[in-house]
Amino acid sequence: MALLCIGSAQADTAQTAEAGPASEPTRPLAYVALRNAAAVLALDIDSGETVARIPVGPLPLGTTASRDGTRVAVVTRERTAVELIDTRTQEVIGQWLFRDLLRTAYEAKLSTAGLSDPTEGQIVSVLSRYTIGSVILSGRGDTLFVIGREGTILRFDVDSGKADMFGFQLGISPEFQALFGPSLHIFDAVGRLSADDRRLFVPDANRNGMMILDAEKLEVIGELPGLIYGNFDLARDDSLLAMLAFHFDVADLSAFTVRRVGRADYNPTHGGFAGATSSAHWPVALSPDAHILYAPRNDALGRGSATKPTMVVALDTRSGKRLAMRHIGDQPTDGLAVSPDGRRVVVVAPASNAVHVLDAQSLAPIRVIEVGPTPQAGVHFVVSAGK
Numbered sequence: 001m002a003l004l005c006i007g008s009a010q011a012d013t014a015q016t017a018e019a020g021p022a023s024e025p026t027r028p029l030a031y032v033a034l035r036n037a038a039a040v041l042a043l044d045i046d047s048g049e050t051v052a053r054i055p056v057g058p059l060p061l062g063t064t065a066s067r068d069g070t071r072v073a074v075v076t077r078e079r080t081a082v083e084l085i086d087t088r089t090q091e092v093i094g095q096w097l098f099r100d101l102l103r104t105a106y107e108a109k110l111s112t113a114g115l116s117d118p119t120e121g122q123i124v125s126v127l128s129r130y131t132i133g134s135v136i137l138s139g140r141g142d143t144l145f146v147i148g149r150e151g152t153i154l155r156f157d158v159d160s161g162k163a164d165m166f167g168f169q170l171g172i173s174p175e176f177q178a179l180f181g182p183s184l185h186i187f188d189a190v191g192r193l194s195a196d197d198r199r200l201f202v203p204d205a206n207r208n209g210m211m212i213l214d215a216e217k218l219e220v221i222g223e224l225p226g227l228i229y230g231n232f233d234l235a236r237d238d239s240l241l242a243m244l245a246f247h248f249d250v251a252d253l254s255a256f257t258v259r260r261v262g263r264a265d266y267n268p269t270h271g272g273f274a275g276a277t278s279s280a281h282w283p284v285a286l287s288p289d290a291h292i293l294y295a296p297r298n299d300a301l302g303r304g305s306a307t308k309p310t311m312v313v314a315l316d317t318r319s320g321k322r323l324a325m326r327h328i329g330d331q332p333t334d335g336l337a338v339s340p341d342g343r344r345v346v347v348v349a350p351a352s353n354a355v356h357v358l359d360a361q362s363l364a365p366i367r368v369i370e371v372g373p374t375p376q377a378g379v380h381f382v383v384s385a386g387k
Contacts, residue, residue, distance in 0.1 A: 033060035052090035062378030069383030071141025105163035133189020151184035166218035235290035262320030326363035335377025
């Protein structure tokens with residue numbers, strides 16, 4: 001397992017940052033991967049300036065930031081590795097191969113349970129072929145949650161190197177099945193972590209609903225029936241969950257109730273709901289007050305093409321009404337986020353090699369930032385950083 005540059009220099013940086021003045025001015029930075037340039041850009045979305053160009057492994061994909069804005073994770077090497085960027089130094093501070101993390105977690109579970117590998121290495125060989133669907137960072141960026149495209153969830157503590165896994169089944173024995181949890185079918189390999197880092201939300205088609213796990217123990221603690229196919233986001237205060245696919249559903253996380261606020265019927269002249277997404281590459285994002293859900297919209301089925309313009313829609317989570325809509329290009333998007341202050345929406349458009357910055361209320365264009373070959377991002381990739 002490869003680990004780069006995590007040590008005393010990082011701690012010194014953190015202490016310096018904490019000792020800085022509370023009134024230090026900040027600027028919103030969007031972290032966008034350039035898939036065909038093996039780099040991540042830190043873009044000032046207010047000025048359009050490229051603050052940093054950070055070399056990473058080949059074929060980087062989605063980026064996601066910790067809630068405190070100090071770290072950004074990026075998937076690289078054709079979905080087989082994850083790298084961690086320190087936003088204060090704009091450097092990669094760690095990189096890990098997914099197969100190594102899975103093997104560490106697998107062997108640790110067997111050791112804790114006092115079991116030996118019942119397949120004599122065959123399972124390790126199977127795990128070595130698993131690939132990454134998405135990555136979630138804890139609030140301080142010290143824990144990685146990696147959701148595999150095959151359905152396995154991995155939890156990795158960056159500082160201690162400890163790894164755990166959930167949702168891996170080969171039907172070997174009841175004892176083995178109980179140790180690794182049920183088989184999962186996670187739609188588009190997406191998930192979200194609650195603001196308090198205590199709950200992990202993943203849609204599981206095998207359970208026909210949204211599965212809720214204890215993020216520390218990786219144990220199922222609840223579920224929301226019916227929420228399966230689509231992308232979703234959590235409110236910053238953990239009050240609600242909004243999911244958009246062929247329907248628009250909102251879940252009250254205090255009462256554990258789900259209500260349908262709209263259908264994904266496409267009609268650009270209709271004043272009500274219009275806009276859907278059904279792919280992890282077209283993520284949705286809630287405003288800071290959770291009153292608005294922003295989503296990319298392509299053609300009637302949510303699929304982009306050269307002749308169907310891409311739009312961004314703003315939807316009211318209470319009524320389902322469309323509040324605003326903006327055409328931004330003729331190809332699908334690959335990344336959407338709201339700035340921490342809620343004033344801007346950032347949309348990544350790979351086909352035009354550009355990042356679009358929109359006003360969050362009207363979706364009026366503020367600027368288009370030309371960035372280079374095949375930009376891609378994920379969710380929550382915009383942070384507030386010191387100038």
